[in-house]
Every structure is written in C-alpha cells, then in structure tokens.
Amino acid sequence: MYGFLIAVGVLLLLSLIWMVYRIQTLVSVVKGSDKKIASSSNKVNALLFVVFLIGAGGLMFWYSIKEFDNYNLPLGSEHGAVTDQLFWITMAVTGIVFIITHILLFIFPYKYQYNEKRKATFYPDNNKLEVIWTVVPAVVLAILVIGGWKAWSDITAPAPENAHVVEIMGYQFAWEVRYPGLDNVLGDHDYRLVNEVNNPSGVDFSDRNALDDFTSPVVVIPKGEPVLFKIRARDVLHSVFAPHMRLKMDAVPGMPTRFWFTPTKTTAEMRQELGDDEFVYEIACTEICGRGHFSMRREIRVVEPAEYQEWLKEQKPYIVNNPALVENLPSDLKELADITIGEYK
Amino acid sequence: MATANLATHGATDHDHDHEHHDNFITKYIFSTDHKMIGKQFLVTGIFWALIGGFLSILFRLQLGFPDMDLTFLKPLLGGWIDDAGKLDPNFYLALVTMHGTIMVFFVLTAGLSGTFSNFLIPLQIGARDMASGFMNMLSYWFFFVSGVIMFISLFLENGPAGGGWVVYPPLSALEQAIPGSGMGMTLWLIAMTFFIASSLLGGINYITTVINLRTKGMSFSRLPLTIWAFFLTAVIGLLSFPVLFAAALLLVFDRSFGTSFYLSDIYISGEGALPNTGGSPVLYQHLFWFLGHPEVYIVLLPALGITSEVIATNSRKPIFGYKAMIISMLGITILSFVVWAHHMFVSGMNPFLGSIFMFLTLIIAIPSAVKVFNYLTTLWRGNLIFTPAMLFSIGLVSFFISGGLTGIFLGNSAIDIQLHDTYFVVAHFHLVMGSASFFGLMAGVYHWFPKMFGRMMDARLGYIHFWLTFVGVYLVFFPMHYIGIAGFPRRYYSWTNFEFSNMYTDLNMFVSAAAIITFAAQFIFLFNFFYSMYRGRKASLNPWRSTTLEWTTPLFPGHGNWPGEIPAVYRWPYDYSKPGAKEDFIMQTVPLSATPESNLPHEQELVKLEKEIIAEEEEVLVANESKES
Numbered sequence: 001m002y003g004f005l006i007a008v009g010v011l012l013l014l015s016l017i018w019m020v021y022r023i024q025t026l027v028s029v030v031k032g033s034d035k036k037i038a039s040s041s042n043k044v045n046a047l048l049f050v051v052f053l054i055g056a057g058g059l060m061f062w063y064s065i066k067e068f069d070n071y072n073l074p075l076g077s078e079h080g081a082v083t084d085q086l087f088w089i090t091m092a093v094t095g096i097v098f099i100i101t102h103i104l105l106f107i108f109p110y111k112y113q114y115n116e117k118r119k120a121t122f123y124p125d126n127n128k129l130e131v132i133w134t135v136v137p138a139v140v141l142a143i144l145v146i147g148g149w150k151a152w153s154d155i156t157a158p159a160p161e162n163a164h165v166v167e168i169m170g171y172q173f174a175w176e177v178r179y180p181g182l183d184n185v186l187g188d189h190d191y192r193l194v195n196e197v198n199n200p201s202g203v204d205f206s207d208r209n210a211l212d213d214f215t216s217p218v219v220v221i222p223k224g225e226p227v228l229f230k231i232r233a234r235d236v237l238h239s240v241f242a243p244h245m246r247l248k249m250d251a252v253p254g255m256p257t258r259f260w261f262t263p264t265k266t267t268a269e270m271r272q273e274l275g276d277d278e279f280v281y282e283i284a285c286t287e288i289c290g291r292g293h294f295s296m297r298r299e300i301r302v303v304e305p306a307e308y309q310e311w312l313k314e315q316k317p318y319i320v321n322n323p324a325l326v327e328n329l330p331s332d333l334k335e336l337a338d339i340t341i342g343e344y345k
Numbered sequence: 346m347a348t349a350n351l352a353t354h355g356a357t358d359h360d361h362d363h364e365h366h367d368n369f370i371t372k373y374i375f376s377t378d379h380k381m382i383g384k385q386f387l388v389t390g391i392f393w394a395l396i397g398g399f400l401s402i403l404f405r406l407q408l409g410f411p412d413m414d415l416t417f418l419k420p421l422l423g424g425w426i427d428d429a430g431k432l433d434p435n436f437y438l439a440l441v442t443m444h445g446t447i448m449v450f451f452v453l454t455a456g457l458s459g460t461f462s463n464f465l466i467p468l469q470i471g472a473r474d475m476a477s478g479f480m481n482m483l484s485y486w487f488f489f490v491s492g493v494i495m496f497i498s499l500f501l502e503n504g505p506a507g508g509g510w511v512v513y514p515p516l517s518a519l520e521q522a523i524p525g526s527g528m529g530m531t532l533w534l535i536a537m538t539f540f541i542a543s544s545l546l547g548g549i550n551y552i553t554t555v556i557n558l559r560t561k562g563m564s565f566s567r568l569p570l571t572i573w574a575f576f577l578t579a580v581i582g583l584l585s586f587p588v589l590f591a592a593a594l595l596l597v598f599d600r601s602f603g604t605s606f607y608l609s610d611i612y613i614s615g616e617g618a619l620p621n622t623g624g625s626p627v628l629y630q631h632l633f634w635f636l637g638h639p640e641v642y643i644v645l646l647p648a649l650g651i652t653s654e655v656i657a658t659n660s661r662k663p664i665f666g667y668k669a670m671i672i673s674m675l676g677i678t679i680l681s682f683v684v685w686a687h688h689m690f691v692s693g694m695n696p697f698l699g700s701i702f703m704f705l706t707l708i709i710a711i712p713s714a715v716k717v718f719n720y721l722t723t724l725w726r727g728n729l730i731f732t733p734a735m736l737f738s739i740g741l742v743s744f745f746i747s748g749g750l751t752g753i754f755l756g757n758s759a760i761d762i763q764l765h766d767t768y769f770v771v772a773h774f775h776l777v778m779g780s781a782s783f784f785g786l787m788a789g790v791y792h793w794f795p796k797m798f799g800r801m802m803d804a805r806l807g808y809i810h811f812w813l814t815f816v817g818v819y820l821v822f823f824p825m826h827y828i829g830i831a832g833f834p835r836r837y838y839s840w841t842n843f844e845f846s847n848m849y850t851d852l853n854m855f856v857s858a859a860a861i862i863t864f865a866a867q868f869i870f871l872f873n874f875f876y877s878m879y880r881g882r883k884a885s886l887n888p889w890r891s892t893t894l895e896w897t898t899p900l901f902p903g904h905g906n907w908p909g910e911i912p913a914v915y916r917w918p919y920d921y922s923k924p925g926a927k928e929d930f931i932m933q934t935v936p937l938s939a940t941p942e943s944n945l946p947h948e949q950e951l952v953k954l955e956k957e958i959i960a961e962e963e964e965v966l967v968a969n970e971s972k973e974s
Contacts, residue, residue, distance in 0.1 A: 021803075021806070024805065025803065029882075037730060037890075038730045038731070039804070041731070041804065041805065041808060042729075042730060042731050044808075045731035045736060045808060046729070046731065048812060049739070052815075052816070056816075056819060060823070063827070064827075067827060070827075070831065070848065070849070071827045071828070071830045071831040072830070072831075073830075073831060073832055073845065080763075082759070083759050083760055083762060083763060086757065086759055086760050087754065087760050087763070090753055090754050090757065090760060091754075093753075094750040094751070094753055094754070097746075097750060098746065098747065098750050101717060101721065101746050102743065102746065104721050104724075104725075105721060105724070105739065105742055105743055105746070106743075108721070108724040108725055108727075108729070109724065109729055109731070109739060112660075112724065112725070112726060112727045112728065112729050113729050113731070114661075114728050114729055114730045114731075115728065118728055119661075119728065119922050119929060120660060120661040120662040120726060120727045120728040120921065120922035120929065121662065121725075121726040121727075121922070122662070122663065122921070122922050122923050122924050123662065123663070123665065123722070123725075123726065124663040124664075124665065124666075124667065124919065125665065125666050125667065125668065125669070126665075126666075129666075129718075129722070130666050130669045130715065130719075133714065133715060133718040134711060134714075134715055137710065137711050137714040137715075138708075138711050141707045141708075141710055141711065141753070142707075144707070144753065144757060145703060145704055145707045145757065147759075148703060148757035148758060148759040148760060149700050149703060149704070149758075149759075151759035152696065152699060152700060152703065152758045152759040153696075153700065155759065155762070156696030156699070171612075171614070172522065172614060191610040191611065191612045191618055192612075192618045194612040194618065196614060202612065234610075234611070234612050235515065235519075235522060235611055235612060235613055235614070236515045236516040236519065236522050236611075237513055237515065237516060237626055239691065239766065241766075241832075241834060243763070243832035243845050244845070246762060246763045247762070248691045248762050248763065248765055248766075249691050249693065250691055250692045250693045252626055252627060252692070252693045253515060253608075253609060253610050253611050253626065254608075254609025254610040254611075254622070254623075254624065254625065254626070255609070255625060255626070255627065255693055257693035278844065279844070280844055282843055282844060282845055284834055284843055284845075284846075285834070286765070286766040286767070286834040286835070287513075287766065288438065288508060288509040288513070288516065288835075288836045289516060289522075290435075290438070290516060290522050290523040291434045291435050291438070291523065292434070293438070293836060293837065293838070294434070294834075294836075294837040294838040294839055294840070294842060295842045297842050297843055
C-alpha cells in the first residue's frame with residue numbers, strides 16, 4: 001500500500017514539474033526571450049559562480065581546519081617526517097595556485113558577463129605571457145621534484161647493516177610475519193614447501209638459518225633502530241601499508257620487495273601523546289586481492305630497544321613449537337635442529 | 346556565404362543520389378554516414394554511462410550506509426544480497442571493477458571520442474565523410490559487440506570480472522583467487538579485444554581523414570582546436586591500444602594455456618602450489634599502464650578540445666594562445682607515453698626507475714598548466730554568454746585545476762608512498778579525468794545538439810542540470826581528499842576493521858547521498874535530450890554564432906554534408922570580436938578580401954594572394970560550366 005502511495009506521489013510530483021516546465025517554455029516563447037542572445041538567466045548564472053566560489057571556498061576552509069586532527073594521521077617514523085613535510089609544502093604551493101585560479105575562474109564570469117553594448121577584447125596571443133607561465137611552473141615543479149627525489153633516494157636506499165629484519169608475507173587474507181631469530185638471517189623459503197597447517201611461509205628448514213626463525217602474531221619492532229621489512233606474497237598481489245609509518249610496498253608473488261624505516265615513537269608513547277589508550281599501529285592491504293581485501297589487519301607494536309631484546313629471547317622458533325617440521329631432515333641437520341630445540345626447553 | 350558557391354576540385358553531385366536509396370537499416374543501423382555513427386556512439390555511450398553510474402550508486406550504498414538492509418535490491422541482484430540484506434564482498438569488487446571499465450572505456454573513450462571525432466571531424470574540416478565509411482561502421486559495431494559481451498558478463502553466476510579495472514594478475518588470472526576471474530574475466534578480455542579493434546578502426550580513420558580530406562584552405566594552422574584534439578587523441582590511441590592488446594593476449598595465455606608470463610611461485614589455499622615459475626606480475630603492470638596512462642589523455646584531450654571551442658565561441662573572443670594550445674597538446678601527446686610507471690612507484694620496481702618517472706611526470710604538468718592559464722585569459726575581458734555548454738566548459742576547467750593539482754602530489758614518488766591506492770587517488774582521477782571529461786562530453790552534447798538533431802535543447806533544464814551536477818561532483822569527490830589523506834585504502838568493502846580508518850562514517854554517508862542526488866540529476870539531462878530531439882525548439886542555422894564550418898551546412902545535413910560544393914576556408918576559426926568588424930564573429934568561409942575593415946596588417950598582405958587564387962578558381966568554374974553546357 002505504501003509502495004502504491006509513494007508511486008502516486010512521485011507521479012504527481014513529476015507531472016507537476018512537467019507542467020511548470022511547459023508553462024515556462026511557453027512564457028519564454030511569448031516573451032520572445034528565447035530569441036535573445038543572452039537571456040536574464042545569464043545574470044543568474046554569472047552570479048551563481050560567485051556564490052559558489054564563496055560558499056564552496058568557505059566550506060573548504062571551515063572543514064579543513066575543523067577536521068585537521070582527524071585526517072592528519074599521527075606520525076611514527078623518521079622518513080615520514082620528511083614525506084609529510086613535502087606533502088605540506090606541496091599543499092601550500094598548490095593551495096595558492098588552486099585559490100588564485102579559482103578566484104579568477106569564477107570572478108571572470110561575473111565581471112565579463114554578456115552585455116550588448118560591449119564588445120569582447122580581441123586578444124589572440126601574447127608570447128611573453130606564454131613563456132612566463134611555462135617557465136614559472138617549470139621552476140616551481142623542478143624545486144618540488146628535487147625535494148621529492150632526494151627523499152625518495154634516501155627512503156629507497158639499501159637498509160643499514162644493523163637493521164632488524166622482519167619478513168611479511170601476504171596471502172589471502174592475512175599477513176604471515178617471520179623473524180630471523182638470533183642470527184638475524186632469514187632461512188630460505190620455497191612456495192612448494194607451504195603447508196597451511198604448520199608452515200604457511202614455506203620455510204625451508206634444511207637451511208640452517210631457518211632453524212631459529214620464529215613467527216609472531218604481532219609485528220614487534222624497537223624504537224629508534226632501523227627495521228627492514230622483507231615483503232613477499234604467496235598467491236596474488238598484496239601491498240603492505242602501515243599508515244602511521246608512511247610505509248607502503250607491494251607484495252609480489254615471485255619477486256621479493258623491501259622497505260626499511262626507523263620508528264620514532266613506541267606504542268605506549270604514542271598512546272600517551274594522543275591521550276588514546278586504544279591506539280595501535282596497524283598494517284593494512286592496499287592492493288586489491290579478493291574477497292577479504294578489506295580485512296588484512298596486522299598490528300605493529302613499537303617498544304623500547306631493551307624491551308625488544310627481552311621479547312626476542314622469549315620467542316620460540318617454528319621447530320620448537322612444531323618438531324614435526326624437522327623430522328625428515330638429513331641426520332646432521334636433524335642433530336643441529338634437536339640441539340636448538342633442546343636449548344629452548 | 347559569399348564563397349559557398351566557389352569551385353573546389355572535383356564535383357560530387359553523385360552524393361545526392363545515395364540519400365534516396367537509404368532504407369531504415371542502412372540509415373539508422375548499418376549506417377556509413379559519420380553523423381549517424383557519431384549519434385550511435387553517443388546514444389550507446391549514454392546507455393553505458395547510466396549503467397556505470399548505477400553500479401557506483403550500488404557500492405556507494407554499501408560504503409555510505411554499511412548497516413543498511415539491502416533486501417529491497419534482491420529482485421535485481423538476487424544472490425548477491427545475502428539473507429541478512431548485505432552486499433556480497435566479491436560482488437562489491439565486481440561492481441567497482443565494472444564501474445571503472447565501463448566509465449573509462451565505454452563512456453569516456455567510445456562515448457566521447459567516438460561521438461565527437463565522428464561527428465565533428467568531417468563537418469569541421471570540410472569533408473563529405475570519413476576516409477572510410479565502412480571502417481567507421483565497423484568501428485561502431487565492434488564497440489557494440491564489445492558492449493554486448495561486457496553486458497552479458499554482468500549476469501554470470503560467478504559475477505563479472507572483479508580484480509579492479511586494471512585487472513592485475515595473478516588475481517585476474519586465477520579463478521581460485523576470486524570467482525570473477527573465471528568466466529567473467531574471460532568475457533572481459535574478449536570484450537576488450539573487440540573494443541581495442543573498434544578503437545583502432547576509428548583512430549586510423551580519424552587520422553587519415555584529418556590529414557587527407559581537409560577542404561581547400563584548411564591548413565593545420567587553421568584547424569579548430571577540437572580537430573587538433575581529436576587528431577592527437579587518435580594518434581595516442583593508435584600507438585597505445587595495441588600494447589593493451591599484447592598485455593591482454595599474454596594474460597589469455599596465462600589463464601588458458603598454462604604459460605607463465607605473469608605467474609610465479611604461487612600457492613593457492615586449498616589447492617596447493619601451482620607449477621608456474623619465472624613470470625612477473627610487474628611486467629603486466631608495465632604493459633597495462635603503457636596504455637593506461639595515455640588512456641587518461643585519450644579521455645581528456647577531446648574534452649579539452651571541445652572546451653576550447655565552446656569557451657572561445659561563448660566568450661566571443663579568440664581562444665588565447667592558439668599556437669600555445671596546440672604545442673601543449675603535442676607536448677601532452679608525446680609525454681603521455683613516458684610517464685606510465687608513476688602508477689607503479691611502490692609496485693616493487695627499481696626505485697631508480699621511480700626517480701626517472703617522477704621527473705617525466707612533473708614535466709607533463711607544465712603543458713597542462715599552460716592550457717589552464719590560456720583558458721583563464723580567454724575568459725578575461727570576454728563577453729560571456731552562459732549557454733549550458735559554456736557552463737559545463739567552465740566546470741571542466743575547474744575540475745581540471747582541482748584534479749590536476751593533486752596530481753602534483755601523486756607524481757612525487759616520496760609523497761606517493763603514503764597516498765598511493767588511497768581515496769586521495771580516487772578523488773584525483775575522478776576530478777581530473779572522470780568529471781572533467783564527462784563535463785567535456787556534456788558541453789559537446791549541449792553545443793552540437795542543434796547540429797545533430799536540428800533542434801535546441803532546453804537551456805533552463807540545462808542550467809539546472811549543470812548546477813546540480815557541478816555542485817554534486819564537488820560534494821562527492823572533494824571530501825575524498827580528506828578521507829585519502831587519512832589513509833583510507835581504495836576498493837575496501839568496509840573500513841571498520843582498522844583503528845585508523847574506523848571513522849568518517851558521517852563523511853562517507855554524505856558522499857553517498859551526494860552521489861545519489863548527482864546521479865538523479867542526470868535524468869534531467871536524459872529528459873531534455875530525448876524530449877528536445879523530437880519536440881525541442883527548431884534551431885537556427887548557426888545558433889551560437891560560431892565561426893566554424895559545421896554551421897555552414899543545412900539544418901539537416903544529408904549524406905555528403907554540403908548540398909553543393911564544399912566551402913573553402915580563408916581564415917583561422919577564432920575571429921571573434923575582431924576590431925572593425927560589424928558582427929562579433931567572422932566565419933572561416935569569409936575571405937580576407939571581403940573584410941578589409943577588420944584585417945590585421947599581416948592579413949592585409951595575404952589578401953592579394955587570396956584574390957589571385959579566387960580568380961583562378963573562377964576560371965576553372967567557368968570552364969567547367971561551359972563544358973557541361
């Protein structure tokens with residue numbers, strides 16, 4: 001019944017609009033205003049541009065200022081300070097251009113709206129002007145690019161030797177985190193060794209370096225020391241995105257990638273600073289990867305270096321939690337593995 | 346026109362005969378007339394725009410109102426709405442994918458280039474038709490077939506392709522990874538193959554026609570900027586679409602014939618390790634973006650060309666910096682081929698390559714900036730008439746600025762680390778490419794409707810349509826900048842899984858509401874378009890008092906466009922408000938010798954030369970006539 005009533009209402013509304021439309025068409029024909037070059041609507045449209053300029057401009061400033069703390073994400077890495085600075089410098093430069101060009105774009109229609117008594121100025125070209133507005137943007141852009149290029153080179157430079165290595169592997173639809181253990185060297189991996197139950201990363205335990213590798217449900221990293229994410233994917237493309245670290249790198253099956261950075265604030269410090277006890281650093285996926293793309297969450301916990309060392313010692317390698325992993329190894333490796341297992345018990 | 350009856354080489358009386366033989370099928374369906382083909386592209390483009398827009402409303406419902414009970418959509422979407430009234434996440438991805446594919450290729454490439462290149466090139470350069478009418482017809486019908494296949498894919502049990510409009514493998518190669526990569530992806534690839542063929546057929550035609558069939562006097566330096574834009578667009582398409590075909594072909598091999606161009610080291614949950622090794626998903630991205638980036642300009646350049654024409658006409662002023670505009674477009678054309686990897690800064694490619702592409706990318710911002718400044722100067726001290734086409738053109742310039750400036754952030758690889766694949770990117774390209782090109786399309790339709798259908802569209806409805814759409818587009822896409830700076834990733838079904846993105850539900854709701862209103866406003870246009878086609882006010886021959894050749898044709902130009910000889914051209918297309926002239930426009934067909942009062946010094950020198958040519962022409966004409974009689 002309601003559906004019927006709504007349909008009747010919509011129908012009535014439409015026919016009303018229809019009649020208004022017909023009447024105004026007829027009136028304009030009678031008045032002869034459709035024969036004029038520019039009707040009275042010209043003034044209205046010209047004025048609306050100014051109204052839009054003021055209204056939309058005001059709205060933009062009001063919202064940008066009011067919401068600043070909301071959209072400006074807390075920052076937790078060294079290189080992030082550089083890229084954030086570049087971002088805001090670019091924002092200032094483009095913001096000025098944005099405002100000036102829009103003021104001109106919306107004031108001109110008002111100022112130069114059609115007037116029968118006036119003739120437009122015949123002004124086909126001016127090479128000097130063209131040169132100016134080619135060269136000036138070129139110079140400004142060059143400055144912006146050089147800043148970006150320097151930052152980009154630093155960020156993508158090889159990681160320092162002492163960087164703490166963490167492997168992050170994307171799969172549908174989660175991240176598997178692997179630490180290299182005390183030797184700080186990750187063991188080899190092979191996708192054919194993947195076993196969803198006990199070896200999701202496909203670690204090759206016949207490599208000695210793999211024996212002390214361990215996994216963790218949370219990415220724990222020390223503050224103030226370089227951390228190297230070794231990134232890969234097992235099935236389709238994923239992308240590691242740690243928004244607070246200003247970090248993003250695709251995870252590609254068959255092609256390892258990396259990203260190194262230095263965290264600047266522990267989770268606890270950040271919580272205190274923001275006055276938010278719930279705050280956590282997070283990893284999300286930013287490359288479309290299927291049904292669960294929106295749910296690939298991992299937490300990063302940044303701790304003091306001393307606390308990190310403590311934590312490292314507490315972790316138990318894959319093979320300690322699951323001795324079956326090394327059962328089929330050749331005898332010399334098996335012995336080594338058993339010794340490692342023994343040490344942790 | 347004083348010169349309309351002047352002789353050009355070769356009489357073409359036989360053109361009249363064709364018209365009378367037209368039946369319904371050859372006139373409206375398998376037409377080889379460029380005007381009809383242009384209209385076919387337009388109507389098909391409008392159809393796809395409605396579908397593409399509707400799909401976006403569906404996923405905006407999910408994003409803006411995540412708790413909404415969508416059971417009322419069950420009659421339409423069936424199993425894609427589960428029993429709890431929630432949209433299926435796989436179908437969400439399919440919606441996003443199809444929205445992108447349809448809008449980029451079917452609406453803004455075929456619907457824009459296809460319509461106006463076909464309709465305007467012969468009319469504005471003074472040609473009877475395209476170089477090959479048959480190829481032109483094929484171009485439309487390949488597009489039509491492509492559309493039919495894509496449309497069918499929407500109704501598959503496993504849904505259409507769902508890997509994003511870029512269809513990156515391995516996701517798009519493996520049915521096990523997402524159901525849309527099964528039959529849906531197969532149909533996507535077949536449809537795109539037809540589409541590429543259609544684009545190439547059209548493009549070859551546009552290029553050949555512009556080079557070879559210009560009327561007497563229509564040198565390249567007298568071409569309207571629309572034609573320059575369509576010409577360069579066709580060149581870009583011709584060079585880049587084959588690369589997309591190569592990318593698609595290798596993907597077909599990987600999907601169906603067990604090759605490993607893009608696949609390596611893959612373990613699929615529940616199935617095990619795949620045998621493929623040695624491929625590179627990044628290779629696909631290079632190939633795809635080698636088309637994908639020029640595609641942005643394929644979409645944008647025609648819109649900029651249309652805008653140049655509309656702004657000049659309605660400012661009653663020559664476009665400022667005609668040569669600079671051409672040089673900018675040439676620059677954009679060339680540079681568009683060497684910036685593709687800026688889509689891949691964080692794809693894992695060599696960071697050194699990233700540095701190179703960052704420099705190249707920011708160079709392309711310069712010609713774009715020049716164009717904006719030239720538009721502004723054209724408005725300056727003009728005598729502006731706000732036809733709906735003019736409003737849409739000014740709107741385009743606004744979007745081009747807003748979206749172009751955010752490109753400077755994204756082209757900077759250091760800043761792009763944070764912004765890549767967030768809503769900042771969504772805001773950027775929807776403004777600079779999506780909305781700007783859409784506004785170009787609308788400007789074109791309002792401006793050339795009288796030439797297409799011999800009737801006027803209703804201007805007031807046009808104003809309402811413009812203001813609702815203009816404000817609506819900003820309300821939809823401007824807030825996305827904030828959401829993007831806050832780090833919200835693209836193609837997310839919901840953001841509540843993360844602490845950092847568990848906010849802005851109000852803003853997303855606002856965006857969705859604005860999107861629905863903006864979409865609804867398009868029905869005003871639809872009504873205006875179809876109603877005016879049959880019941881609109883009869884148009885005059887040159888309703889906008891414009892200078893270009895298409896307005897010298899009869900109200901309903903037949904096959905061959907001009908009943909008599911094709912008019913010759915004596916001047917550039919932007920003689921508006923020339924000092925000394927009586928009217929505020931002088932058509933391209935008016936010889937300089939007929940307007941001594943308004944000629945500039947260098948033009949006065951050309952008059953003598955022109956007179957000699959005209960005298961020669963008349964001799965030929967007289968000779969021909971005496972032969973006939």
